[in-house]
């Protein structure tokens with residue numbers, strides 16, 4: 001378990017790379033030294049919490065949150081609050097999009113498993 005770690009920020013205009021991959025994300029900027037890697041997270045938006053898979057890119061200083069069960073819409077300008085719950089893995093470099101996509105699918109499965117056991 002992580003010590004509670006929360007990142008808050010305004011959703012930036014994305015480059016839509018995640019959408020192109022099939023996994024749209026809401027991206028916020030990171031200010032200082034932050035964690036890196038892929039995490040299970042709970043993301044608060046307009047007072048509601050959503051299960052999410054989060055990619056923290058320490059190099060680009062960006063946090064990308066993929067909402068598991070959320071209609072894809074433009075969240076640009078909205079404030080989100082991302083609570084990291086557990087680390088899944090480190091960031092990896094992939095040869096091609098197909099391998100990356102398969103890996104993200106596994107991340108999402110890990111998030112589902114986690115919440116299956118914690119939601120009532």
Ligand SMILES: Cc1cc2nc3c(=O)[nH]c(=O)nc-3n(C[C@H](O)[C@H](O)[C@H](O)COP(=O)(O)O)c2cc1C
Pocket residue numbers: 017018021023025038053054055064065066090091092093094100104107
């Ligand atoms: C849960 C999740 C995990 C991700 N993990 C990685 C990863 O390990 N490596 C990676 O290059 N991109 C990962 N991405 C994809 C990035 O969001 C981004 O689309 C990708 O880095 C493409 O960047 P590029 O255009 O610089 O190649 C992940 C995305 C999500 C939503």
